[in-house]
Amino acid sequence: MNGKRTAFNFWIIALSCLILGLLFGIAGSLQYVVPGFLKEQFSFAKMRPLHVFLITQWISCAAVGSMYYFIPSLNKGKLFSPLLAKLHLLIQAFLIIVAVSFFFTGKFTGREYMEFPVWIIGLMILGWVFAGINLLATVKPKYDTAPVYIWSWSAGILFFIITLTEASLWQFDHFNTNIIRDITVQWKALGSMVGAWNMLIYGSAIYIMCKISGNDNLARSKPAFFFYFLGMANLMFNWGHHTYIVPASPIIKNTAYIISMTELLILFNMIWKWGKSLKKEDKELHLSYRLLKMTDNWILLNLALAIAISVPALNAFTHGTHITVAHAMGATIGINTTILLAAGFFIFFTDKQARFVHIKPKHKKTLWVFNISLLVFWLSLVGSGIVKAIGTAENKVFYEIILALQPWFRAFSVSGFILTGAIIVLAYPLLKYFVRPAKNRIEIFDANTHRPLVIKEKTEVIKTTDEVL
Amino acid sequence: MWKKKTTIFFTLFISYAAYSAWVYTNGTEQNIQIRFSDQEMLGKQLWQEKNCSSCHQVYGLGGYLGPDLTNITSDPKRGKAYAAAFIKFGGATMPNFHLTDKETEAIIAYLANVDASVKNNTP
Numbered sequence: 001m002n003g004k005r006t007a008f009n010f011w012i013i014a015l016s017c018l019i020l021g022l023l024f025g026i027a028g029s030l031q032y033v034v035p036g037f038l039k040e041q042f043s044f045a046k047m048r049p050l051h052v053f054l055i056t057q058w059i060s061c062a063a064v065g066s067m068y069y070f071i072p073s074l075n076k077g078k079l080f081s082p083l084l085a086k087l088h089l090l091i092q093a094f095l096i097i098v099a100v101s102f103f104f105t106g107k108f109t110g111r112e113y114m115e116f117p118v119w120i121i122g123l124m125i126l127g128w129v130f131a132g133i134n135l136l137a138t139v140k141p142k143y144d145t146a147p148v149y150i151w152s153w154s155a156g157i158l159f160f161i162i163t164l165t166e167a168s169l170w171q172f173d174h175f176n177t178n179i180i181r182d183i184t185v186q187w188k189a190l191g192s193m194v195g196a197w198n199m200l201i202y203g204s205a206i207y208i209m210c211k212i213s214g215n216d217n218l219a220r221s222k223p224a225f226f227f228y229f230l231g232m233a234n235l236m237f238n239w240g241h242h243t244y245i246v247p248a249s250p251i252i253k254n255t256a257y258i259i260s261m262t263e264l265l266i267l268f269n270m271i272w273k274w275g276k277s278l279k280k281e282d283k284e285l286h287l288s289y290r291l292l293k294m295t296d297n298w299i300l301l302n303l304a305l306a307i308a309i310s311v312p313a314l315n316a317f318t319h320g321t322h323i324t325v326a327h328a329m330g331a332t333i334g335i336n337t338t339i340l341l342a343a344g345f346f347i348f349f350t351d352k353q354a355r356f357v358h359i360k361p362k363h364k365k366t367l368w369v370f371n372i373s374l375l376v377f378w379l380s381l382v383g384s385g386i387v388k389a390i391g392t393a394e395n396k397v398f399y400e401i402i403l404a405l406q407p408w409f410r411a412f413s414v415s416g417f418i419l420t421g422a423i424i425v426l427a428y429p430l431l432k433y434f435v436r437p438a439k440n441r442i443e444i445f446d447a448n449t450h451r452p453l454v455i456k457e458k459t460e461v462i463k464t465t466d467e468v469l
Numbered sequence: 470m471w472k473k474k475t476t477i478f479f480t481l482f483i484s485y486a487a488y489s490a491w492v493y494t495n496g497t498e499q500n501i502q503i504r505f506s507d508q509e510m511l512g513k514q515l516w517q518e519k520n521c522s523s524c525h526q527v528y529g530l531g532g533y534l535g536p537d538l539t540n541i542t543s544d545p546k547r548g549k550a551y552a553a554a555f556i557k558f559g560g561a562t563m564p565n566f567h568l569t570d571k572e573t574e575a576i577i578a579y580l581a582n583v584d585a586s587v588k589n590n591t592p
Binding site (some may be wrong): 049088179245248 | 474475481484485489490492493495496497498504505510513515517518519520521522523524526527528529530531533534535536537539546549556559561562563564579582583586587
């Protein structure tokens with residue numbers, strides 16, 4: 001038992017959440033462009049949590065689905081407990097249905113990004129505990145020799161459990177009755193939770209890179225671990241840049257600022273790698289590779305923005321503007337979604353045992369549409385943020401600022417619509433495959449016609465020779 | 470080599486735990502204690518139940534469809550009465566939540582507490 005079906009079911013939930021979340025995003029953007037649109041019937045107070053929650057579930061479910069698919073290959077094709085994975089899946093499906101029902105009916109008892117009742121957070125934690133048990137018991141990591149993606153997945157799960165617990169601390173009066181503490185701890189939990197996501201996703205990205213290149217040393221190198229620990233430090237202490245305007249202790253701000261600046265090291269590393277990759281001819285045809293190369297460019301753009309808004313003098317103007325949204329969208333779409341789609345296509349092709357994976361022209365076009373529309377979307381958010389920051393600095397009333405923002409809102413609404421189309425075009429074949437995976441055949445594709453050359457019966461269902469540990 | 474990696478991990482983790490404990494206590498202790506009264510707590514609860522943060526921010530946390538409300542009650546151009554009118558009846562973009570007078574006043578009281586926390590704690 002390798003839990004492959006459970007991994008695919010996680011992916012089905014993830015892709016469904018992605019498509020639905022994007023549609024709610026489009027509907028939400030219309031409420032910016034057409035003031036009052038559906039305000040009484042389906043207000044932004046419902047639309048926004050539906051969009052945000054479903055997109056966060058896309059990321060969580062795709063990341064965990066990928067992990068469940070990958071880890072048996074580290075243990076002779078076996079998952080420690082497929083039953084535990086199934087229970088995790090059931091919990092996840094149940095909590096998504098319940099949370100979405102609460103949002104539809106306008107029953108909000110939680111907080112921003114977690115507007116559902118606290119007991120749902122309890123279920124989430126239980127799911128992550130199950131995932132943690134399965135990860136540890138399947139790969140039985142000897143951390144002395146374990147590749148960095150095992151460290152990343154382990155840290156991701158650990159910090160999901162910690163930060164979800166932390167996000168529930170407002171239940172205690174010690175936190176709930178002190179606004180400074182309440183807001184600071186909420187930012188702390190949410191900021192670090194993004195780091196936990198990143199740990200899970202980057203773990204899968206490095207795993208795929210190793211498998212595509214056939215070189216596992218990449219995941220055992222000193223630079224890989226240096227950046228892993230740097231990422232850990234950022235996960236733990238970087239959240240404070242969200243709280244520059246909260247009058248908590250200045251130590252929190254200074255710690256966040258110093259840690260944020262270490263990200264420069266990552267940025268330089270990325271630029272160096274990127275420059276190096278430009279010199280060689282791009283012979284790689286793997287769709288996952290293309291998606292990961294796209295991620296690299298979005299990391300550069302987003303990191304530059306993140307570092308800029310981490311500077312307190314700039315943060316004072318940019319916080320509370322759409323520049324923060326641009327940062328979040330750049331990260332969730334440009335980085336997380338491209339990595340997860342890369343993981344999805346990697347699983348898709350690996351599972352089909354497609355020996356030669358040529359990127360199809362329609363995929364090339366879709367990737368172009370994806371990148372251009374995302375760039376317009378991202379720039380329109382940055383533009384909105386700058387206009388709002390200037391308007392606020394000039395002490396303009398909110399109505400005047402909103403009027404000045406209308407052209408930017410229209411740009412992000414239109415580009416968001418096109419971007420959604422591109423993502424759905426990429427997601428659809430994955431969804432179709434995960435619902436009905438190929439059973440017993442191997443497809444070998446022709447490089448020019450993209451048609452299957454050979455279709456023959458599989459001799460084994462899953463590769464079990466991947467002895468990494 | 471393995472000791473180096475696990476030592477780094479545990480050093481970071483212990484630092485994080487100690488830092489978290491400090492943030493939960495002294496790092497966020499207010500210069501002047503402004504704990505919520507019962508009315509303010511009701512306002513805070515309503516703020517969450519109506520999901521006001523989907524459109525409005527407090528201390529940068531929240532959405533952008535509506536204005537930031539951190540300093541709304543002391544804003545010379547807006548103030549409590551202006552905010553209360555919007556909260557009670559809605560606006561062009563904001564729906565009418567059909568709140569009672571008591572509930573409207575509770576949300577205003579909560580926002581006034583937030584506003585005071587900025588002024589009393591900013592160094």
